[in-house]
Amino acid sequence: MMHDLVGLRIGLAVTGSHCTFEEIIPLARDLTRRGAALLPIASDEAIGTDTRFGPAGHWRDELETIAGEAIVHTMVDAEPIGPGRMLDAVLIAPCTGNTMAKLACGITDTPVTMAAKAHLRNRRPVILGISTNDALGLNAPNLGFLLAAQEVFFLPFRQDDPQGKPTSCVAEWELAGDAVCAALRGEQLQPMLLGPGE
Numbered sequence: 001m002m003h004d005l006v007g008l009r010i011g012l013a014v015t016g017s018h019c020t021f022e023e024i025i026p027l028a029r030d031l032t033r034r035g036a037a038l039l040p041i042a043s044d045e046a047i048g049t050d051t052r053f054g055p056a057g058h059w060r061d062e063l064e065t066i067a068g069e070a071i072v073h074t075m076v077d078a079e080p081i082g083p084g085r086m087l088d089a090v091l092i093a094p095c096t097g098n099t100m101a102k103l104a105c106g107i108t109d110t111p112v113t114m115a116a117k118a119h120l121r122n123r124r125p126v127i128l129g130i131s132t133n134d135a136l137g138l139n140a141p142n143l144g145f146l147l148a149a150q151e152v153f154f155l156p157f158r159q160d161d162p163q164g165k166p167t168s169c170v171a172e173w174e175l176a177g178d179a180v181c182a183a184l185r186g187e188q189l190q191p192m193l194l195g196p197g198e
C-alpha cells in the first residue's frame, strides 16, 4: 500500500452523477488509505436527492464515515476553504456536465463551485473527474476551456459507450490518487485520454 498522500488535505467534492456514487466510495477509501485527510463537499443535488441508485442519506453516511468529517453542503461552509487555505487540492468526482459548465463560466451557485472558486484563489489545483453524457456534445466547449485553464487538471477519462452514447465520457476513478499527486506537482497525469477498452 502506497502512503503517498500522507499530510495532504483533499476536498472530495461530489456532484449529481448519481450512477457513479458506488464507485466514489472506493475512491474515497483509497485516498484515505494512502494517507490523505478528506473533507467531503457536496452539491445540493448530490446530497439531497434520492434516486434509483440509492437514498441520499446512504451516500452521505458512507462519505462522512470514510472521511470522519461532516459534509460541507452550504455556501457558508465552503467559503472559508479559500481564506483559511484549508485544502491542498480539490477533487470534484464525480463532476457533472452541469458543474463543469458552471466552472468554465465562472458561475458559483453551489457548495462545490464555491469550494472550487475559493480554493482556486490560492492558486492550488482543482482536479475534475468528469461523468457526463454531453462531454463531447454541448459541453465540449466547456471541457476545452477547462483543459486549457491554469490549475485545473483532469482524471484521465474515456468514452464509456461510444456506440450507445457517442458524446458521453467518464473518468477512470482508480487513477484519482495518482492524478491528485501529479496535479500537486503542476502536471496533468498522462495519458489523459484513454481508449474505450483501456
Ligand SMILES: Cc1cc2nc3c(=O)[nH]c(=O)nc-3n(C[C@H](O)[C@H](O)[C@H](O)COP(=O)(O)O)c2cc1C
Residues within 6 Å of the ligand: 014, 015, 016, 017, 018, 019, 020, 043, 044, 045, 046, 051, 052, 095, 096, 097, 098, 099, 110, 131, 132, 133
Ligand atoms: C438519476 C440521475 C442520474 C444523473 N446522472 C448524471 C450524470 O451521470 N452526469 C451528469 O452530468 N448529470 C447527471 N444527472 C443530472 C444532474 O444531477 C443535474 O444536471 C444536476 O443539476 C447536477 O447538479 P450539480 O452539478 O450541482 O450536482 C443525473 C440526474 C439524475 C436524476
